[in-house]
Structures are given as C-alpha cells and as structure tokens.
Amino acid sequence: MRRHLGLWLYLAFSLVILAVCHYQALTAYAQLVLMFIGINIILSSSLNLINGYMGEFSCGHAGFMAVGAYVSSILNVWLFTSHKVFGPPVLSPSSAVYLFPVTLLAGACAAALAGLLVAFPSFRTRGDYLAIITLAVNYIVKSSVENIQVIGGARGFMGMRKVIEEMEAVWRIPWIMFWILVFTGLTVWVLHRFVSSSYGKGIVAIRDDEIAAEIMGVDTRRMKVAAFMLSSGMAGLAGGLFAHILGYINPGTFTIMKSTEVMVMVYLGGMGSLSGSVLSAVVFTLILEVLRPLQVIKWVVIPLLLILLMLLRPEGIMGNRELTDVFPGLHRWFSAHKGV
Amino acid sequence: MDTLFQNILNALQWGSFYALIALGYTLVYGVLLLINFAHGDIFMVGAYIGFFVAHFLLGTYAFKLPTALSPPLIFVLTILATMALTALVGVTLERVAYRPLRRRGAPRLYVVITALMCGLLLENGNLALLGASRRSFPTLIPPTVYDLGGVLVTNVKILVIIATIVVFFFLETVVRKTKLGMAMRAISYDRMAVPLMGIPVDRVIVFTFVLGSSMAALGGVLFASAYPVLEPYMGALIGWKAFIAAVIGGIGEIRGAFVGGFLLGFVEIFVAAFFPSTLRDLIAFSILLVFLSFRPTGFFGVARATKI
Numbered sequence: 001m002r003r004h005l006g007l008w009l010y011l012a013f014s015l016v017i018l019a020v021c022h023y024q025a026l027t028a029y030a031q032l033v034l035m036f037i038g039i040n041i042i043l044s045s046s047l048n049l050i051n052g053y054m055g056e057f058s059c060g061h062a063g064f065m066a067v068g069a070y071v072s073s074i075l076n077v078w079l080f081t082s083h084k085v086f087g088p089p090v091l092s093p094s095s096a097v098y099l100f101p102v103t104l105l106a107g108a109c110a111a112a113l114a115g116l117l118v119a120f121p122s123f124r125t126r127g128d129y130l131a132i133i134t135l136a137v138n139y140i141v142k143s144s145v146e147n148i149q150v151i152g153g154a155r156g157f158m159g160m161r162k163v164i165e166e167m168e169a170v171w172r173i174p175w176i177m178f179w180i181l182v183f184t185g186l187t188v189w190v191l192h193r194f195v196s197s198s199y200g201k202g203i204v205a206i207r208d209d210e211i212a213a214e215i216m217g218v219d220t221r222r223m224k225v226a227a228f229m230l231s232s233g234m235a236g237l238a239g240g241l242f243a244h245i246l247g248y249i250n251p252g253t254f255t256i257m258k259s260t261e262v263m264v265m266v267y268l269g270g271m272g273s274l275s276g277s278v279l280s281a282v283v284f285t286l287i288l289e290v291l292r293p294l295q296v297i298k299w300v301v302i303p304l305l306l307i308l309l310m311l312l313r314p315e316g317i318m319g320n321r322e323l324t325d326v327f328p329g330l331h332r333w334f335s336a337h338k339g340v
Numbered sequence: 341m342d343t344l345f346q347n348i349l350n351a352l353q354w355g356s357f358y359a360l361i362a363l364g365y366t367l368v369y370g371v372l373l374l375i376n377f378a379h380g381d382i383f384m385v386g387a388y389i390g391f392f393v394a395h396f397l398l399g400t401y402a403f404k405l406p407t408a409l410s411p412p413l414i415f416v417l418t419i420l421a422t423m424a425l426t427a428l429v430g431v432t433l434e435r436v437a438y439r440p441l442r443r444r445g446a447p448r449l450y451v452v453i454t455a456l457m458c459g460l461l462l463e464n465g466n467l468a469l470l471g472a473s474r475r476s477f478p479t480l481i482p483p484t485v486y487d488l489g490g491v492l493v494t495n496v497k498i499l500v501i502i503a504t505i506v507v508f509f510f511l512e513t514v515v516r517k518t519k520l521g522m523a524m525r526a527i528s529y530d531r532m533a534v535p536l537m538g539i540p541v542d543r544v545i546v547f548t549f550v551l552g553s554s555m556a557a558l559g560g561v562l563f564a565s566a567y568p569v570l571e572p573y574m575g576a577l578i579g580w581k582a583f584i585a586a587v588i589g590g591i592g593e594i595r596g597a598f599v600g601g602f603l604l605g606f607v608e609i610f611v612a613a614f615f616p617s618t619l620r621d622l623i624a625f626s627i628l629l630v631f632l633s634f635r636p637t638g639f640f641g642v643a644r645a646t647k648i
Contacts, residue, residue, distance in 0.1 A: 120633065124633065125632060129632055132375070132628070133628075133633075136626075136628050136629050139621060139622075140622060140625045143618075143621045143625070260457075263453070296467050296468040297468055299464035300461060302460075304457075310454045311437075314446060314450050
C-alpha cells in the first residue's frame with residue numbers, strides 16, 4: 001500500500017475532482033482553470049526534458065502542440081461526426097468513448113514525428129542555432145496550417161465539441177476532465193521514470209558534457225532523437241487535449257507567445273526539476289488567471305519576470321532539486337517513486 | 341520583361357531592408373558570439389522613434405520650432421536623431437540586461453533567453469504604452485515616380501538601395517581599416533587575450549551595439565518611408581527574416597549580411613511572383629532550416645573548431 005502511495009493519492013484526488021465536476025459543485029470557470037493547469041503541467045514537464053534535463057534550448061513547443069491539436073481534432077471530427085468537409089461519420093459516433101485516447105495518441109505520434117525536424121539538425125548544431133531551428137519549426141507549422149484551406153486555414157478549425165457530446169451521450173461523466181487527469185498523471189509518471197532510469201541519465205550526461213558522454217558510451221544521437229520525440233509527442237498530447245476543451249483551435253494560438261509561456265514555466269520551476277515544473281505550472285496558470293484583466297500588461301510582466309529570473313536566480317524556484325530533496329520526509333512516503 | 345525588372349527592383353529594396361537589419365545581428369554575433377534576438381524589435385523601436393522625431397520636427401506637437409524646416413532637411417535630421425536615440429536604446433539593453441550576465445560568466449543559454457525576452461518586452465511594452473492603433477509615418481520626401489522604359493521607380497526605392505550600398509562600404513572600412521574595427525575582430529578571435537592587451541572590451545562592445553542599433557534605426561526610418569504603417573509587431577517577422585539572411589550569408593561576416601539579405605529578398609519576391617504570397621514565410625523559414633542543417637556556417641562563415 002505504502003509503496004504506491006503517490007499513485008493512490010493521485011487516484012483519490014482525481015476521483016474527488018471528477019465527482020465535484022460531475023455534480024456541478026465547481027463553476028465552469030473553475031473547471032476550465034483546472035483543465036488548463038493539467039495541460040500546462042504536461043507542457044512544462046515535457047519541455048523540461050529538453051530545456052532542463054538535456055540543457056538544450058527549444059523555443060518552439062507550441063508548434064508541436066499545434067501538430068497534436070490539429071491531427072487529433074481532424075481525426076476525431078472525421079471519424080465520429082458529420083462535418084461539411086469530411087462528410088458523415090466513418091465509425092459509429094458512440095465508439096468515440098473507446099477510441100478517443102487512440103486518436104489523441106495518434107496526434108501525439110504525429111507531433112513526435114514533427115519533433116524529428118528538430119532532432120536531426122540538433123546532431124550538428126547546439127545552443128543558439130538550435131534555438132532558431134526550433135523557432136523556425138514553430139513558424140513553419142503555424143504557416144503551413146494557415147495555408148491549408150481544407151482545415152480552415154487562418155480561420156481555425158472547430159467541431160470537436162460534438163465529439164465530446166457524443167461521448168457524453170453514451171456515458172454522462174466529465175470526459176475531457178477525465179482524460180486530462182489521466183494523461184497528466186501518465187506524462188509526469190513516464191517522465192519521472194524516464195529521467196531516473198539509467199538509460200535516461202544519458203540525457204543529463206549530454207547536458208553536462210556531450211563529448212564526455214559520447215566517450216562514456218552514451219549514444220548521443222539516439223538519446224537526442226528519443227528526448228526530442230518524447231518531448232514533442234507529449235506536447236502534441238497536450239495540444240490534442242487543449243483542442244477538445246473549447247472545441248475550437250486556430251493557428252494564432254500556437255505562436256511563439258505560447259512557447260514563451262511554457263518556457264517561463266520551465267525556468268520558473270527550475271531546470272531539471274520535475275516537481276518544480278509541476279509546481280510552477282500550477283502557480284503560473286493561477287497567476288495568469290489573476291492577471292487576465294490586464295491583457296496587455298500581462299505580456300510585459302511575463303518577459304520581465306523571466307529577465308529578472310535570469311539576472312537574479314537563474315536556477316528557478318527549485319533549482320535541479322526535487323520536492324523529495326527539499327523535504328526528505330517525503331522519501332518515506334514516496335519511496336516507490338524513487339525506485340528504491 | 342518589364343515585370344522582371346520591376347521584380348528585381350523590388351527584390352533589391354527588400355534585400356536592402358533585410359541587409360540593414362542583418363548587419364546588427366552579424367556585428368553583435370561577430371564580437372560577442374551572442375544572437376541578439378531583440379534586434380528586430382530595435383528596428384521597430386527605431387521606426388517609432390523616427391515617427392516621433394519627424395512629428396516633433398514638423399511641429400505637429402504643442403512645442404513649435406522657431407523656424408519651419410524644409411522637408412528634405414527634416415528627413416536628414418530625423419534619420420540622424422533617430423540613429424542616435426535608437427543607439428541609446430540598444431546600449432541601454434546591453435548595459436541593463438546583457439552586461440550583468442556577461443560579468444557573472446552566465447551560460448550562453450541565459451543570455452539567449454534574456455535577449456528573446458527583451459524583444460518581447462519591447463514589443464509588448466510598446467503595445468501597452470502606445471496602444472494597438474497603427475500609426476502612419478509622415479511623408480517627408482514627396483514621392484516621385486520615374487518611368488524608365490516601363491519600369492516604375494520611386495525615389496524612396498532608389499534612396500533605400502543607395503543608402504544600403506553606402507552603409508556597406510562604410511562598415512567594411514570601419515571594420516577593416518580602423519583601430520576599433522580591429523579591436524572588434526580581435527575580441528571575436530580570442531576573448532581571453534584581448535583584455536590582457538589593454539583593449540577596453542566593454543567600450544568596444546558598446547560601440548558594436550551603437551553601430552548595429554543605428555543601422556537598424558536607419559532601416560526603420562527608410563522602411564517607414566517606403567511602407568508608412570507602424571505597429572508594435574512590425575519588427576518581429578522582419579527581424580527573423582533578417583536573421584535568416586545573416587545566417588545564410590554566414591553570421592559574423594559583414595559581406596555575408598549583405599549577400600544573405602539580397603538573396604533572401606530575391607527568393608521572397610520571386611516566390612511571391614509565382615506562388616501564392618502566403619507561402620512566403622513558409623519558404624523563408626524552410627530555407628533557414630535546410631541551411632542550418634547542412635551548412636550552419638553559411639556562405640562566408642568559417643567553422644570554429646572546438647578544442648576538448
């Protein structure tokens with residue numbers, strides 16, 4: 001029982017949230033904020049794999065998010081609903097209940113493939129040049145979506161709401177919240193297992209010294225491909241979930257601004273600290289909601305925050321420590337997570 | 341045939357804008373090995389400063405000058421004042437954001453993040469201060485259109501192209517022939533040895549930022565004269581394109597900035613001539629991606645070997 005305490009706690013927490021949402025005890029706005037927190041946790045912890053653990057600088061996370069969002073949305077709309085471009089549903093709409101995670105994962109796979117666009121140049125270039133490549137990929141993705149008129153181009157794509165309605169018609173639970181809880185937990189768990197495995201330690205070795213890592217037998221190329229694909233795949237997952245919250249996406253959402261938001265979360269939480277990423281995703285989303293009335297000022301505050309952070313405390317809130325390092329008492333409870 | 345010449349002329353004009361901005365990237369990179377991501381927004385700041393200076397000189401504001409100046413004189417004064425003021429902004433940026441990091445020996449990653457954020461800060465600070473409404477730049481040079489055998493040339497276009505060529509020779513002379521230029525090249529060659537030789541590194545770096553920012557300001561005013569609409573995000577995309585130009589030419593090389601700028605101008609104009617113009621950005625960024633993957637040093641760049 002104690003070995004899996006973290007898991008049980010998360011399950012209990014999820015059940016409480018689902019029950020609360022189901023019986024409408026939370027306002028729709030509070031539910032929305034909770035969902036965004038979940039998505040931001042996925043985004044920041046997956047970007048932390050690249051920007052924190054691997055020490056590269058990727059600033060195009062929103063591009064991969066866009067790939068995931070569009071692919072899973074289009075699949076869902078094509079398969080389960082009647083749409084004026086894609087025609088009548090291909091499968092029975094009620095099967096969305098089982099196949100929703102499959103289409104989400106398909107979106108994630110597409111995003112992971114897009115991650116290869118960044119992974120291959122990263123063999124030869126590092127640091128600021130790689131930063132530009134990621135940025136270029138972000139622009140390329142956004143620009144390509146804008147140029148494909150079938151999926152709405154710059155006007156955006158909608159119709160995902162109907163998919164959720166089909167699912168709710170089968171079984172009335174807050175589906176989208178359910179899947180966000182599942183995938184947020186899964187992402188954090190997978191990343192945690194990955195970076196604390198002996199295979200995953202190769203990523204930290206690349207950050208510390210790439211040449212030394214290569215000499216010590218880390219296959220740096222393979223490691224980079226794995227890290228970029230995992231990270232961008234998870235961003236795609238977050239994008240897919242994000243698309244289904246509001247049921248509408250447009251390429252203007254996935255700009256460098258969005259990437260910057262995620263970057264701020266990573267650096268605020270601390271490079272190479274998973275619990276820091278989770279913590280800062282929660283804090284940052286709440287701060288954003290508080291600042292929402294100040295639309296424009298918000299975008300002055302966020303860059304300023306990051307500049308000050310770089311000047312005064314570049315290691316972020318947590319540095320590269322985990323919560324269990326700050327409060328050693330937690331080890332007793334979460335020993336299973338440390339692989340002991 | 342006429343459209344071909346017209347396109348070539350347009351490409352030269354756009355290439356000039358790219359080249360003027362790309363210079364700032366290349367100069368700073370040559371000295372500091374830092375990509376000053378805020379440079380595109382310095383261009384935007386330059387255009388805005390030019391807007392205010394021009395209106396001030398025209399006497400649109402409450403404060404009136406004792407004598408009314410003739411428009412060409414106002415144009416020249418605007419350019420000079422804008423270059424000085426924008427250089428001040430660039431130097432401030434260096435002083436406040438980059439220098440403390442450099443002094444502490446912070447990893448380059450932190451400097452890159454800071455630069456990116458400074459750019460966003462300039463854009464959104466402008467948006468918050470001046471509002472989202474677009475401003476139109478006053479017409480300082482009355483537009484004249486010359487008809488050269490079917491090819492239409494405006495005087496602004498000629499001015500832009502000539503200014504860029506003059507700037508090229510000016511900078512080549514500064515970097516190759518003067519002591520400061522020699523110091524700039526020395527710093528990029530060996531960061532450790534240069535201070536030991538008694539060269540004031542910080543002063544050289546400030547000079548580099550002055551050069552880069554004032555060229556961006558020149559570009560900003562010329563751009564605003566050719567396309568008189570100002571908005572806070574005008575520097576973002578053109579800044580990135582200019583950066584692509586700098587990379588294609590080989591970042592750190594002044595010749596490279598010009599060749600890259602004109603090349604990108606040609607590619608974009610001719611892409612827009614044959615394909616839908618919405619594909620322009622897509623193609624520019626794809627070129628960057630291909631270039632960086634296969635020849636990260638560009639045309640003129642020399643690969644730096646890393647010693648273990």
